[in-house]
Amino acid sequence: MKANENNIPARTPLIETRDLKKYFKVNGGRMLHAVDSINLKLYSGETLGVVGESGCGKSTLGRTLLKLIEPTGGQILYDGQDITKLNTRKMRPLRKEMQIIFQDPYSCIDPRKSVVDTISEYMQIHKVFPNHQQTMNRAIELMDLVGLARRYANSYPHELDGGRRQRIGIARALSLNPRFIVCDEPVSALDVSIQAQILNLLMDLQDELDLAYMFVTHDLSVVKHISNHIMVMYLGTCVELAESEELFRNPLHPYTKALLAAIPEPNLDSRDKEFQIIRGEVSSPIDPKPGCRFAARCEHCMPQCTQENPKFTETSPGHYTACFLVNGNNPGGQTSDTGGETGGR
Numbered sequence: 617m618k619a620n621e622n623n624i625p626a627r628t629p630l631i632e633t634r635d636l637k638k639y640f641k642v643n644g645g646r647m648l649h650a651v652d653s654i655n656l657k658l659y660s661g662e663t664l665g666v667v668g669e670s671g672c673g674k675s676t677l678g679r680t681l682l683k684l685i686e687p688t689g690g691q692i693l694y695d696g697q698d699i700t701k702l703n704t705r706k707m708r709p710l711r712k713e714m715q716i717i718f719q720d721p722y723s724c725i726d727p728r729k730s731v732v733d734t735i736s737e738y739m740q741i742h743k744v745f746p747n748h749q750q751t752m753n754r755a756i757e758l759m760d761l762v763g764l765a766r767r768y769a770n771s772y773p774h775e776l777d778g779g780r781r782q783r784i785g786i787a788r789a790l791s792l793n794p795r796f797i798v799c800d801e802p803v804s805a806l807d808v809s810i811q812a813q814i815l816n817l818l819m820d821l822q823d824e825l826d827l828a829y830m831f832v833t834h835d836l837s838v839v840k841h842i843s844n845h846i847m848v849m850y851l852g853t854c855v856e857l858a859e860s861e862e863l864f865r866n867p868l869h870p871y872t873k874a875l876l877a878a879i880p881e882p883n884l885d886s887r888d889k890e891f892q893i894i895r896g897e898v899s900s901p902i903d904p905k906p907g908c909r910f911a912a913r914c915e916h917c918m919p920q921c922t923q924e925n926p927k928f929t930e931t932s933p934g935h936y937t938a939c940f941l942v943n944g945n946n947p948g949g950q951t952s953d954t955g956g957e958t959g960g961r
């Protein structure tokens with residue numbers, strides 16, 4: 617552990633990426649750049665919100681971090697250990713510590729399994745307990761932990777509403793005592809009132825279990841209160857990263873500003889506020905040409921923006937942007953020298 621200038625030992629990030637890339641081969645040998653040069657750090661007990669519109673690479677980033685798919689380039693560090701090249705066997709013990717919760721729990725739940733059997737599934741696969749009774753007891757404890765009444769233990773997923781089904785997904789994700797959870801749009805399919813309950817549950821569990829979350833959503837208003845830091849993605853790249861409050865108070869990238877302007881305002885006085893519409897076509901993520909990927913839709917686009925990649929730069933302490941308008945004439949390869957710091961340390 618390194619010490620900073622005040623001799624306080626710096627914490628090791630639980631998850632860190634350096635120049636992480638995930639490209640998919642598509643027709644004609646061309647490459648779809650789903651995740652391009654992402655630098656982030658995430659600490660235990662903290663949440664990194666990842667926002668951006670559909671197809672910008674949020675889920676691919678989450679799946680790559682968990683090594684459910686292999687990265688094309690760059691590095692992933694877990695608790696200081698480089699796991700980029702670990703094979704399946706070496707990843708196995710770490711798999712327990714890294715989990716994912718999906719938008720639609722139905723897609724990853726066997727409809728023929730009861731609630732308690734679903735929750736115990738991973739414990740059985742990993743043979744966590746020597747006998748069935750102990751596994752069942754732990755499953756019931758997990759039901760208590762996520763606020764699922766015990767009377768549902770022998771119910772089937774289709775008998776429950778969306779919120780309760782999501783609680784099953786959360787209980788199962790917690791069953792192996794993880795330290796890091798990718799929450800991939802876990803409340804997007806739920807009614808607003810249920811959304812708040814699930815978000816509160818996730819925050820309570822984080823406090824209790826010191827969990828690190830990467831919380832993926834296309835809805836900035838959802839992550840505002842639960843994230844320590846927010847990363848805004850556009851077509852595979854990170855265009856802005858800052859502490860949550862700072863991002864909302866002082867958005868710098870034109871894309872972030874447009875996303876924030878699009879959040880519906882509950883305040884009646886501001887109902888006349890004009891929505892800032894993001895115009896133009898989304899560029900293709902397949903073999904992208906050099907230049908800012910938002911350039912085609914940016915009302916501030918300058919000649920340089922279509923010729924060079926803006927460098928991911930620390931614009932003010934802890935606040936990073938990749939934009940020529942914000943950072944001046946500062947070309948680069950979409951990489952940061954310092955790395956996106958999500959811990960503010």
Ligand SMILES: Nc1ncnc2c1ncn2[C@@H]1O[C@H](COP(=O)(O)OP(=O)(O)OP(=O)(O)O)[C@@H](O)[C@H]1O
Nearest residue numbers: 640648650669670671672673674675676677834901
């Ligand atoms: N297995 C794959 N093969 C080829 N392309 C893929 C694959 N998985 C994802 N992609 C592409 O990668 C890009 C990023 O997709 P991804 O699902 O990560 O986006 P997302 O931000 O999670 O979108 P959404 O909000 O719709 O869930 C998209 O262009 C998608 O079509």
Ligand SMILES: [Mg+2]
Nearest residue numbers: 674675676800
């Ligand atoms: Mg997704």
